Amino acid sequence: MTSAHAQPASAPPPALELVQLAKRFGQKVAVDGLSLSVPQGSMFGLVGPNGAGKTTTLSMATGLLRPDHGAAVVLGHDVWRDPAAAKARMGVLPDGVHLFDRLTGAELLRYNGLLRSMPEADVTARAADLLAALDLAGTAGTAVADYSAGMRKKIALACALIHAPRLLILDEPFEAVDPVSGEAIRAILRDFVASGGTVVLSSHVMELVESLCDRVAVVADGRLVATGSLDEVRAGSSLQHRFVELVGRQSGDAEGLPWLRTSSR
Ligand SMILES: Nc1ncnc2c1ncn2[C@@H]1O[C@H](COP(=O)(O)OP(=O)(O)OP(=O)(O)O)[C@@H](O)[C@H]1O
Numbered sequence: 001m002t003s004a005h006a007q008p009a010s011a012p013p014p015a016l017e018l019v020q021l022a023k024r025f026g027q028k029v030a031v032d033g034l035s036l037s038v039p040q041g042s043m044f045g046l047v048g049p050n051g052a053g054k055t056t057t058l059s060m061a062t063g064l065l066r067p068d069h070g071a072a073v074v075l076g077h078d079v080w081r082d083p084a085a086a087k088a089r090m091g092v093l094p095d096g097v098h099l100f101d102r103l104t105g106a107e108l109l110r111y112n113g114l115l116r117s118m119p120e121a122d123v124t125a126r127a128a129d130l131l132a133a134l135d136l137a138g139t140a141g142t143a144v145a146d147y148s149a150g151m152r153k154k155i156a157l158a159c160a161l162i163h164a165p166r167l168l169i170l171d172e173p174f175e176a177v178d179p180v181s182g183e184a185i186r187a188i189l190r191d192f193v194a195s196g197g198t199v200v201l202s203s204h205v206m207e208l209v210e211s212l213c214d215r216v217a218v219v220a221d222g223r224l225v226a227t228g229s230l231d232e233v234r235a236g237s238s239l240q241h242r243f244v245e246l247v248g249r250q251s252g253d254a255e256g257l258p259w260l261r262t263s264s265r
Pocket residue numbers: 025028029030048049050051052053054055056057
C-alpha cells in the first residue's frame with residue numbers, strides 16, 4: 001500500500017514523514033500535532049529537553065505506539081496501515097529496549113536475523129561482522145542479562161542493523177556507550193548514510209549531533225520548534241547555544257540551592 005502522503009512520482013519519497021502526529025497520556029499532551037520530513041540520505045538529529053516528546057514521537061514513527069492522530073510514513077509506506085512494508089525497511093533501536101536477555105548476544109542477533117526471514121548463511125556472516133565491528137565478539141557467548149548497559153545498547157543496535165534496512169531510527173544510540181565503541185558506531189552510521197541509507201537519531205549531546213548530523217529538528221512540549229539543515233537551525237551559533245535559546249530555558253538556577261554550598265555549613 002502506498003501512502004496518500006507520498007511525493008509526486010518523480011521525487012523520491014522522504015525516508016520518514018510524520019504528519020500531524022499527536023499523543024496524549026491522560027491529561028498530558030506528549031506530542032501535539034508534530035509534522036516532520038526526513039529526506040533520504042540524511043543523518044537527522046532529533047533533540048529536545050527532557051520530556052519534550054522525542055521517545056513518544058519515535059515510538060509512534062516506528063509502530064511501537066499507536067498515535068491518537070496523524071500518520072507516520074516510511075519510504076512511502078504508512079506505518080500503521082501497511083506495517084509489514086514499513087517495518088521491513090527500517091531498523092529500530094527503541095528507548096529502554098527490552099531484550100530477550102536469557103539468550104547470548106550471538107543467539108539474540110541470530111534470532112533477529114531469522115525473524116527477518118534472512119537466509120541462514122547471511123545471518124551467520126552478518127552477525128560475525130556486527131559482533132566484531134561493535135567489539136562484542138569476545139562476549140558473543142555471554143547471556144545478554146549479564147551485559148553492561150553499553151553492551152546491551154550495542155547488541156540492540158546490531159539487531160537493528162542485521163537486515164540492512166534503508167532507514168535507521170535510533171533513540172539515544174550513544175547513551176552508555178564507551179568512546180571507542182562510540183567512534184565505531186559513528187563510522188558505521190556515516191558509511192550507512194554515504195551508501196544512501198537514512199538515520200534518524202535522538203540525543204542530548206549537542207556536540208555529537210553537531211559533528212554527525214546534517215539535518216536537525218528541535219522539539220519542546222511535544223511541538224516542533226525548529227527544523228532544517230544543521231546550519232539553518234544553529235543560525236551562526238553553536239547548536240548548544242541555539243538549543244537553549246529555542247527551548248527558552250537557561251542553565252539551572254544554582255543560586256536556588258544555598259543549602260548545597262559547603263561554605264554555608
Ligand atoms: N507511558 C506514559 N504514560 C504517561 N506519560 C507518559 C508516558 N510516556 C511518556 N509520558 C509523558 O510524555 C511526555 C513526553 O515523554 P517522552 O518520553 O516522549 O519525552 P523525551 O523527549 O523522550 O524525554 P527524555 O529526553 O527525558 O527521554 C513526558 O511528560 C512524559 O512524562
